[in-house]
Amino acid sequence: MPSTHDWINNPLGVVEGMFDASQNNPDSAWEAQAVEFFKDKLKEKDAHTWVPSLNDVPLHYLKPNCLVKFRCMIQDMFDPEFYMGVYETVDSSTKAKVLRCGKYKDVTECGVDFNSRNTVTAERQTFYCVPIPGENPWVKEISSSCQMLCHSYMMEVHSSQARVVPSTSYVPSRQKRSYEEDDDTDDMDTQPQKQREPHTGSHSPTEQHGNGDCKRQETEAPSSQASSASHLDLNFPLPGEKGPSCLVKVYEDWDSFKLNDTLEVYGILSVSPALSALADEKDASSSLLDPTECMETAEEQRVHSPPASLVPRLHVIYATLLPHNNPLLPSATLEDNGAIFSSTMSEMASIRAELLTYFTHVLLGDALAAEYLILHLISNVYARRDVLPLGRFTLNLSACPTVASYTEHLYQIIQQLVPSSYYLGMSLQNMNQMRLVPKKDYVANRLVSGALQLVRNTSLFLDETQLEQGQLDTTGVRNVTALGNLISWQKVDYDFNYHQMEFPCNINVFIASEGRSLLPSDCQVHLQSQVTPEHLEEYLSSIHMRLQAPSQLNKFRVYLSVARLLDYSISDEVTKAVEDDFVDMRKDDPQSISAEDLHRMLVVARLQSLSQGQTSLSRDSWLRAKHIEMLRRSRMEQHKYVNGNEP
Incomplete structure (x- = not known):
């Protein structure tokens, strides 16, 4: 042997x-x-x-x-x-x-x-x-x-x-395409990168840089290889x-x-x-x-x-x-991770409370926004009904401060907790110059990658506070359209020159904006900061000092991954109770709640249950979802966000 x-x-x-x-x-x-x-x-x-x-x-x-x-x-x-x-x-x-x-x-x-x-x-x-x-x-x-x-x-x-x-x-020999190649091939070249x-x-x-040459000498490939890589x-x-x-x-x-x-x-x-x-x-x-x-x-x-x-x-x-790339959950199934899942499940409620407290500090004292951030981070497209992706929960956090690089600090905190993420500052230059959608290069017979070619459950952080006045060119309009399709349908239309091909995806999109986002979202929360702008930088520094213990970080990381992997169901009894509740809510004022509002509440109730480690919807979780949705809607009306329009 x-x-x-x-x-x-x-x-x-x-x-x-x-x-x-x-x-x-x-x-x-x-x-x-x-x-x-x-x-x-x-x-x-x-x-x-x-x-x-x-x-x-x-x-x-x-x-x-x-x-x-x-x-x-x-x-x-x-x-x-x-x-x-x-x-x-x-x-x-x-x-x-x-x-x-x-x-x-x-x-x-x-x-x-x-x-x-x-x-x-x-x-x-x-x-x-x-x-x-x-x-x-x-x-x-x-x-x-x-x-x-x-x-x-x-x-x-x-x-x-x-x-x-x-x-x-x-x-094997094959007939090459005989299409005339246009000048689009110039866009296909991406920046050379070294290995x-x-x-x-x-x-x-x-950008974070290394702090010593010794480590670089120990781990980098020989210079001859690095030189060759610059041309590849x-x-x-x-x-x-x-x-x-x-x-x-x-x-x-x-x-x-x-x-x-x-x-x-x-x-x-x-x-x-x-x-x-x-x-x-x-x-x-x-x-x-x-x-x-x-x-x-x-x-x-x-x-x-x-x-x-x-x-x-x-x-x-x-x-x-791999259904996930969290190294703290090394196996793919609940059975193989029995000990880890059992330990986490028994502590889901307490870990959630700790994470809620931490996110409340991160979101400048706003506990309601912290609730929705937790729900967003555990959301997942679990099925598709026709073209509708079920389970998506794009969150738009509006009224974000534009001072002290707040949105970048917020991204760095999310980055510490999720396995994969990407920060996209939606500046005019980025929108007009970046290639977000992959494109087929028929000369090299390869798919030239784009920034939206991401794995499932990647956290995509869109920073609209970077927007400035100016004109979107053709590329910029195409990129904004691609982001809108990603959010609404959880798909990216890859560019094959003579046609587009749909590729379904499962990406958690978070939008930080000053006002209402120009992109669609499933839920908008208006941030109510308890911190004055002049004290914001000092406050953010204190937040980074609060969370240093690797054990606490790892606990949050496992919690977020486990909550996303749990199965979920609704019993016939609870389904009937929700339907009756919906009818009652519409009795007095049919315009007060729509079918879209009901769908959002069901998504919030599902995520609320999973965040507590519950795999089925209970009456308490439904009532809790109704309550936080009422608070969110009331806040939106208070800030004059009515029917998606700003004053």
């Missing part, structure tokens, strides 16, 4: 051993057995922490062909490719022939007999994957700390000379993102994955220099071919075959969809 050193340091040896053993048994399902072997190993206690992570360990510290894991988002899907699943080699001196396994490899051994009848061609799918966009520093720090268990393994840097050998794969250590990045409104667009959705991109090669069930899915991938790392050499040869030879016969353009070759030292290949043995 392979040891720990074998299955992590030399997974190909395990696979090839099973392949060789299967030659004596034609009916052996050795491929399925190999996958099950690794799955069983990873289920052992703490075994997943022994596997080095591409998110946390610099690529140049990892041993080629070792087992690694990668927490990522599928940013693009390339065409399937064929590869030699089984091939035969011939020893040049003895002429002996040996069958080899080509699975989980990019290149073959030398001496391949290309005329052998024993060659078996198979198919695999390639995904272009990037680190989860907007993943916050605390997630990376916690995940990185788990890697200390395999620290000694990371430091084993092996240098070896690789020979250029034939690739095991090729992309650096993932956890040094920041998504806060103000890694296609990250958000500006300023850092970390590795990977070509993830999937061998089975690839139809179960879709664009923008969040994955945790366990696979064999391939960084063979032969890949770069083959790509260079292919690029040089393509210039000599008839353009009508060439399968790929030079630009497509550059994008689809980047240097392996910058964009490694990851051959998937096991991959799973």
Whole structure:
């Protein structure tokens, strides 16, 4: 039985051993057995922490062909490719022939007999994957700390000379599109970005810099790699993102994955220099071919075959969809997280009370706004009825102070509590210049990412206090329209030049504004500050000092994730009581409450129940939802926000 050193340091040896053993048994399902072997190993206690992570360990510290894991988002899907699943080699001196396994490899051994009848061609799918966009520093720090268990393994840097050998794969020939390309291709180029250590990045409104050169020397890739990276667009959705991109090669069930899915991938790392050499040869030879016969353009070759030292290949043995990326809840199911969920569920009410107190301080003494902020942060699109996303709860916090960078401070506090977030200052420059919607580049045959290509449950913070007078151009109008569609329908229409394609999403949108937002929202709360503007900066400084204990932060982080994952139901009895209540409310004044108001109250009641750790609607939760909605509406009328119009 392979040891720990074998299955992590030399997974190909395990696979090839099973392949060789299967030659004596034609009916052996050795491929399925190999996958099950690794799955069983990873289920052992703490075994997943022994596997080095591409998110946390610099690529140049990892041993080629070792087992690694990668927490990522599928940013693009390339065409399937064929590869030699089984091939035969011939020893040049003895002429002996040996069958080899080509699975989980990019290149073959030398001496391949290309005329052998024993060659078996198979198919695999390639995904272009990037680190989860907007993943916050605390997630990376916690995940990185788990890697200390395999620290000694990371430091084993092996240098070896690789020979250029034939690739095991090729992309099937296909007819290229013959559309005339317009000048839109100029917009597709994104800012070149360098590959650096993932956890040094920041998504806060103000850029945070490292505080020492020693750490930089220890973790950055060699300067030659960094120089090459400057000429390679890694296609990250958000500006300023850092970390590795990977070509993830999937061998089975690839139809179960879709664009923008969040994955945790366990696979064999391939960084063979032969890949770069083959790509260079292919690029040089393509210039000599008839353009009508060439399968790929030079630009497509550059994008689809980047240097392996910058964009490694990851051959998937096991991959799973992640419903969340909170490292404090490492497993995907309630059953597997039984102890964590039980502990949190028993304390939901008390944790909620602590969080409500903290948010009341953050929101300048406004307890009602704090209530709605909690409900917003645990909201989730749990189903779709026709085109209507059920469960969305976009919150517009109006009357936000424009002094002391209050909205940026508010974002930084939310950033400490949710796994993924992004701050978008809605300045005229950003609206007119940013690419929010992904766009298909037919020359390079890839999807050029945009800032709205985000994973589920990302907190998108829109800061309308950054608006200034000016004119939106065509791009600006298109961006504002895209934000409106995202909020209303939880979808983004990707730009495929000649048509648009809808991609559903599940993004928590928070809008901070001075007056009523120009964007739609599910709920508007007018902030009632108890702090005078001249004391605001001092007050904000005191807020940051209040919450420093990691244990308290982690408690809030787990609470918000658990509340979002809970199931919810309404009994027939409570449904009948709500209907009767609605009829009673409309008796005296039919205009006092509409069907839209009832829908909002039901959403608030659902979130109110889940925030208390209750999985079904009770009479008390319904009454509480009615009460806070009445307070909110009364406040809106008091500030003359009637029928969505400001005075």
